[in-house]
Amino acid sequence: MTTKLFGEPVRRREDARLIVGKGRYLDDIGHNALAAAFVRSPHAHARITGIDVDGALDVEGLVAIYTYEDLTGPMAEPLPVLIPHPQLTAPRTGYPLANGEVNHVGEPIVMVVATDRYIAEDAAERILVSYEELPVIVGVDAARAAAHAVHEEIPDNVAARHHQQTGDVDPALAASPRTLSFTQYIERSACTPMEGKGVHAKWDADDRSLRVYSSTQASTSVRAAIAAKLGLSLEKVEVIAPDVGGGFGVKIVHPWPEELLVPLAAIALGQEVKWSEDRREHFTSSAHERQQRQEITVGYDDDGRITALDVHIWHDNGAYTPYGIIVPIVTATQLVGPYVIPVYRVVVESVYTNTVIVTPYRGAGRPQGCYAMERTMDRIADALDLDRAVVRERNLIQADQFPYDHHLTFQDGRPVIYDSGDYPGLLAKLRALVGWSEADALRNDAAARGKLLGIGMAMYVEGTGPGPYEGGHVQVLGSGKVLVATGLTSQGQGHETSFAQIVASELGVPIEDVEVTTGDTRRFPYAVGTFASRAAVMSGNAIALAARGVREKALRIAADVLEASPDDLEIDEGVVQVRGVPGSSIPLRTIAVLSNPLRYAFDEAAKQATQFAGPGDDSKPPVSPGDAPGLEHRDYYSPIRSTFASGAHAAIVEIDPATWEIDIVKYAVVHDCGNVVNPMIVEGQVHGGVAQGVAGALYERMAYDRDGQLQNASFMDFLMPYASEVPDIDIDHQSTPSPLNPLGIKGAGEAGVIPGTAAIASAIEDAVGRRIAAMPISPTELYDLVRNDDSELTEAYTRRSGTGAMA
């Protein structure tokens, strides 16, 4: 890149409105809309035996009540299985409104529409639904035991048995000098964006068209789903993601029942209808992630080099599988991380439980895979009395091994071939940044203060920017303004800024002239969505290609006007100039005017493009064959496969043996996402990811009781970290540009969250000398673990105790 803005910490353009209260989030739209509220199941598993709406009829302001009986055609069918897979042999999805059976607390049964939300909720609470309760399955272990079935016709509760292998693992294990086997567990958490989901729909009865605003990560596909489900022609439906108050994955799922039902009501009633999810609804009716039971067997040699790895995972997918087996696949394929695994076999059994659905939450299966692999590294090091960093180092893929083919199939159906990276480099930087070699000294210092100190690390490789494609449109107006559009959505990643930086750099225009629109199907109808750390990679490159197309056309027109060769032209500050010939220039805005031959002069600028404005070439038509009016270009970026970012985290914890409070005193991050568009934004993504990683390691869990009731469905009980819980973060960067895309970038959105659980588990284990095999871990659980005589001690602890290094 030759220009100044790419790679600069440009201050965000979206902030101007957001810091003065002028953002426009879903619930800020449609003050006159009718409000929807839902009657949701209070039971985790039940048959619905009756719905009595009589009591609601007395509520002044009630407008409509919908149940499954009101759904016809495609709406009466189950919601789509968004990502089918041959190994997803027993997919199940719910209905927009329950059809006779509910499979988790929070499943929608009745939609009430009223003049405002208060009244809608008044009416909803007067609707009496009667149930016949059924046996409840909660948790992977119960699902695996299958004493009962979540879905009657699936007696083993197994939705999918995903498996991949790179060789014959059994003989490889048998031939390994050493093996060890263990099982470990990781609990659920959830995206929990500060803004829940929400939908606003407005039907234009005259035009027979529908405009829907949704707090979504995938407006184009929401649009397609609404059109398909409601039987509307695609061009009669527009979907817009307004300012979205965070997503982290939950808003990539679609169509949520409400995304179909709110438009249905708007059409049926001929009035605007809106639904804004409340916090409890978000806990019980959106999506969670992360719960897995992992059984791992690893073969390795005396130096700690892995010879074979055999992993069997039970993955809790909740009540339904609308998002297919993406999370299991990601766990299975990203588990191998930055390491050479000579023979690998993985089976992920995705099982049904009577709980909220499980779909990607930032990291999307990677934190679990990282937890499996990195804890394996820790165990090998412990067994061999080796430094944990050394064991990792010996197993790393080396810089000269790229592209590195793991012979696995990724979540996009493409091979897992690492494009570039420098994993030894990451590890070296991490050791320096965290002070790995000084750990023993720190431990002794802490011990002198009566504290237990431990250090841990974890490395990861993250497939980012999966296809199939994204597109970009760049248009220069006669005013000089540059309009940029891409179809994927924004939830706080600063796309308006980073995409503007790309265009300003590629086109040579002031960033002030660039206006970026995302997630609006009116502006760009083709897109996939914002997930898997793909926005910068996918839309960034598509927009860059579109800008290059505009540049090429601008230079072609300018070359005509300036009677120069396009090769001699440059664009800077929005002006095309003959290199080295001052005064021989033409503004881009003028080229934009000239690019569109006109008959009518609607303003001063337009005069220049009218038919009598200047000498024309009578031998050619005003618009040449193959050309098009306007200074604009639309282009797409479709990658051959994902690009692979990487990183390494380390944590130092101090534990107070009186309270067993776990304090992260240092958290170090080394991060490689290739070329960086805006380092300020990337660093912000890392900060936020780490906070969620810490949250998942120490605080957040979904406390289901055995009846399938979520006991902590509020911010009072679900311990989302405040500032006091998030450690300071030291960050170092490395850059191995991706050879796969024009800008050389890799995704950065999810990275920060991935190694948190693994690194912190490692550090706690190092501090207390007890094997940590279940995460997250609370002070109470840690206390119970330490005082339990049956707890497994680490070899390192035994050795340390033996030498008196630790009291």
Add this chain to the structure above:
Amino acid sequence: MTTVDTERTVTVTVNGVPRETTVPVRRLLSDALRHDLGLTGTHVGCEHGVCGSCTVLVDGDPVRSCLMLAVQVEGRSVTTVEGLARDDHRGGQVLHPVQEAFRECHALQCGFCTPGFLMTIAAGLDKRDPAAELTEEEVDDMVGGNLCRCTGYANITKAVHSAAAAMRDAR
């Protein structure tokens, strides 16, 4: 049979402007600000007073507007994020130092929690002696009660320091 809410007319000064609105007595202040007065800068993140997104100032003190009824602000003065910047008397606005600092320090991502942080921090900064050294305890007080899911707080804390420094320099 029918539930007809008792309504009450509330007279309140919002962002320096006297406003009058008739609301059901059960209407939350947050909803009244957002839906009756059209001030949607105040956001509702949890509806149970934990996240702080809905924080506004009532007579200068930060309150959770989702835990307060609109009728409770009768005769009082409410400041929302829309009223945080000051009129520059030339047709524009002068941002509060904490607003400037949030942008400068990248202290927001999705922006949903931001108004609550801005109001809480602005109240804290405006009440202190700008010449005094800003302590970590003060910063913790100003940021420690609000939830943010995007930023990890590091840059919010940085913004508080930055704003305090700007207020010290501007003194």
Add this chain to the structure above:
Amino acid sequence: MNLDGSAVLSGSPDEVWAVITDPAVLARTIPGCETLEQTGDDEYRMNVSVGVGAIRGTYAGEVKLTDRQRPRSYVMHASGAGAPGNARATVTINLEPAGDGTTNLTYSADAVIGGPVAGVGQRMITGVAKRMAGQFFTAIDDELTGAVVPIAAAPPAAAASDASLVVGGAPVAAGRTFTGKAGVPAGTSSDVQTLLLGAVGGAVLTLLGVLVGYRLARRR
């Protein structure tokens, strides 16, 4: 859409028949009925003001009775329209002796609803219709047991002449108009609010009053 129901009424099938086909009785027992006019043999025109929320409104409707097999059964064809929408219904009514001098009345309606009202959801429409049917049968039973308070007790001036006709119980002639309870200005009856809940399609009426309104919305 279908709506079925039943009611036990205090009287023999013959007595019930007499009451439920008496337009004067119908006018004061059909929930929300403002006027009921006989337009021919077994044909009536009426206005009802009923509804909840989005389906509240005044509906003008017509009712025709066919297949009369006194005192066992008849079929009512009802249609109506108002601002919130329109409805068409065919209702089969059966009367069977039920012992102790009572009659078991069953009704079975097949209805089609159109217009905005059709969009409010089946449960809401059937909920309203069932409630109105219940109100209607209660009123009918009150007629049969003599518990009814004659509406003429406090007739508004404008309605006095019609009301007296009702009270007089004179044979009904085509063109006569009967005033229902809902025609009484609000405030004169403590029951006005209840009567406003009505159904949907107003249309319908019932002969039985069942009336009215069912809607049943979309035929699947």
